[in-house]
Amino acid sequence: MKAESVKITDGVYWVGALHWNTRSFHGFAIPGTTYNCYLVFGEEKVALIDNVFSDGMIDQLNARIEDAFAKEGREVNIDVFIQCHTELDHSIGLKETIDRFPKAEVYASPKGAEFLEKQYHNYSDVEITTVKTGDNIDLGGKTLTIVSAPMLHWPDSMFVMFVEEGILFSNDAFGQHLCLSKRYAEDYDEGFILNAAKKFYANLVVLGAPMLRMKLQELTDAGIVDQIKMIAPCHGQIWKDPSKIVKAYSDWATGVCEDKITIIYDTMHHSTEKLAYQIAEGIMSEGVEAKIYFMQEDFESEVVNDILDSKAIALGAPQ
Ligand SMILES: [Fe+2]
Numbered sequence: 001m002k003a004e005s006v007k008i009t010d011g012v013y014w015v016g017a018l019h020w021n022t023r024s025f026h027g028f029a030i031p032g033t034t035y036n037c038y039l040v041f042g043e044e045k046v047a048l049i050d051n052v053f054s055d056g057m058i059d060q061l062n063a064r065i066e067d068a069f070a071k072e073g074r075e076v077n078i079d080v081f082i083q084c085h086t087e088l089d090h091s092i093g094l095k096e097t098i099d100r101f102p103k104a105e106v107y108a109s110p111k112g113a114e115f116l117e118k119q120y121h122n123y124s125d126v127e128i129t130t131v132k133t134g135d136n137i138d139l140g141g142k143t144l145t146i147v148s149a150p151m152l153h154w155p156d157s158m159f160v161m162f163v164e165e166g167i168l169f170s171n172d173a174f175g176q177h178l179c180l181s182k183r184y185a186e187d188y189d190e191g192f193i194l195n196a197a198k199k200f201y202a203n204l205v206v207l208g209a210p211m212l213r214m215k216l217q218e219l220t221d222a223g224i225v226d227q228i229k230m231i232a233p234c235h236g237q238i239w240k241d242p243s244k245i246v247k248a249y250s251d252w253a254t255g256v257c258e259d260k261i262t263i264i265y266d267t268m269h270h271s272t273e274k275l276a277y278q279i280a281e282g283i284m285s286e287g288v289e290a291k292i293y294f295m296q297e298d299f300e301s302e303v304v305n306d307i308l309d310s311k312a313i314a315l316g317a318p319q
């Protein structure tokens with residue numbers, strides 16, 4: 001197949017896959033998604049950060065890799081694989097890619113290496129080098145620095161900071177389940193993209209909020225937040241201006257709420273529904289935003305999106 005890469009800065013290309021028609025991710029209702037992977041060209045080595053999910057996606061990845069190397073005028077050869085997280089949507093294609101470039105070095109967190117070796121694909125024949133915060137991978141004139149990020153959102157998760165260009169490759173963190181034609185958050189309406197990021201956070205990252213607060217503090221104290229010029233996650237849009245999504249993550253992790261109450265109910269003969277409607281009337285009469293979800297019909301992934309920034313929730317169920 002033919003598929004183009006997208007140059008995001010000097011020597012860095014998006015080479016991910018577009019999964020236009022997927023509609024569910026762990027029960028999370030989604031309008032498609034992307035599996036973002038990035039090629040970083042150093043003077044001596046080329047690194048691929050993360051991988052893709054399923055066969056059709058691997059074809060896209062391979063085609064975009066060919067395209068990126070053609071644009072750089074270099075012979076196709078990947079020297080370094082960095083696997084920031086091993087959940088299947090980012091790792092199914094890895095073994096095939098490693099088989100294609102068997103001399104490449106493979107890097108993952110200690111948990112990532114354990115998961116790859118034992119849990120998913122029987123990687124016992126692949127040598128994986130484990131890395132942690134502060135470790136550098138030198139590509140020749142380009143440096144990738146590891147930032148361990150356990151529980152953001154899995155025990156194996158880690159980020160990669162491309163020092164010279166200030167790009168944070170953040171894997172699932174800061175992502176969105178969206179499948180759009182253009183690659184940057186700033187190509188679309190800000191509220192639309194931030195709401196997709198909120199939904200992703202509420203469904204997949206929220207349990208790591210204490211770790212997120214510590215990580216944001218650690219990155220701020222180390223001066224890394226000030227160095228980040230772009231955040232490139234593994235799903236959805238790339239943040240050219242990282243300040244808005246970093247502020248949003250900080251707000252969500254510290255419980256900043258809207259002036260909003262969410263009512264969640266189930267009903268058998270509409271009695272609980274009547275109560276829910278009446279409670280909504282009371283909320284609205286105080287000038288407060290009311291949201292209502294009927295659990296027989298609404299998606300849980302939408303419900304948690306509103307719970308995240310509600311000042312209160314009201315639950316109702318029949319006996
Ligand atoms: Fe994940």
Ligand SMILES: [Fe+2]
Pocket residue numbers: 087089090172234235
């Ligand atoms: Fe993911």
